[in-house]
Amino acid sequence: MGRSPCCDGEAGVKKGPWTPEEDKLLVDYIQEKGHGSWRRLPKLAGLNRCGKSCRLRWTNYLRPDIKRGRFTDDEEKLIIHLHSILGNKWSSIATKLPGRTDNEIKNYWNTHLRKKLLGMGIDPVTHRPRTDLSLLAGLPALLAAASGTNNLGGAAAWDMNALRLQADAAKFQLLQGLVRALATAAAPAPAPAPSSAAGMDSLMALLAASNGNNNAAQLGGGVDQSMLLQQCQWDGMLNLPALTSSAPTSSLQISGLFDSFGAGSSGGHYAGDGLSSTDLEGHGGSNVTDAVAPQRPMVAADQNNAHAAGGVSCEETPAASPFDGLDSLNLMDDINTDGSTWKDLLEQMSWLDSNEL
């Protein structure tokens, strides 16, 4: 059904950019009498605009409490965090960012943050690592072909970066599954949440087993497991509500696991999320930093992206971060001549999926 546009039948109603004179008419009228009925406002204010246009102009641009200018790092992080929970509920997100309008946040998301997340290998819709299995399935051949030359051109190099992001994403997903498996295994036990050391040991054992080789310190590609684990920890915290929604009995275990890991991280304590929409009530206004997402450890791709996009986390990551080692991530080493390593990984992932908690 719906209703007809408010300006239907109003021939000659002006559209397009507002002039300073129109702005003044609108501001003066609203400040003196309030907006009242938006439909009647244009005529009363002497504007040749439709009411809807007036309302939009006022709420998105002329309102005196609007904060203009560049989004701060904290605002960026908060938007990303809220979007991971609320989705495209821009008005809801805007209520947590005083002075920002839903339209402004929406535009900023579409033009900046969405690209930034994509560049980090994170799906901006699900906020999970991107895993294009069809691409991964073809990865061994692609990498083998790419490794056939030591002189990659620009396009080929770009492709390699994309492939590395996909590879990282696959590992993150695998690790998430392992964390869930660990939490479920621990669920029947009445014991308190595992300590950081105990949790780390258990995960290391699982990772070693899952890796299918005898080198417990490596998870392919020369990536130290503890580094990947912390990456997984960061990612797991961001996605915890979605992960635990299908396994409520183990959510506390998972939260505890992440809590204990997070307590010692350089980014400061960040409790296992478990954040509901009602929890958000306390995260607005001056407490913006209380609600921001945890700092994601940097990987090489992040640094490239942050450099290009004025990233939020690059400068704040200590130079001596253990994740600096990921700069040397070399996926070539992940691939056996027959590509069996990636095949194993994909099989492990499908096993995890078929045993969804």
Next chain:
DNA sequence: AACCGAAGCAACCGCCCACGA
């Protein structure tokens, strides 16, 4: 200097929902 494509953003469009008659 001129042209062109990309990026950014203000504004519009159409649908939906709440509410009152």
Next chain:
DNA sequence: ATCGTGGGCGGTTGCTTCGGT
């Protein structure tokens, strides 16, 4: 219970600006 209206929302468009060639 139904219908019409006002207002709000998310998605999209198109203009402007910027940077590269």
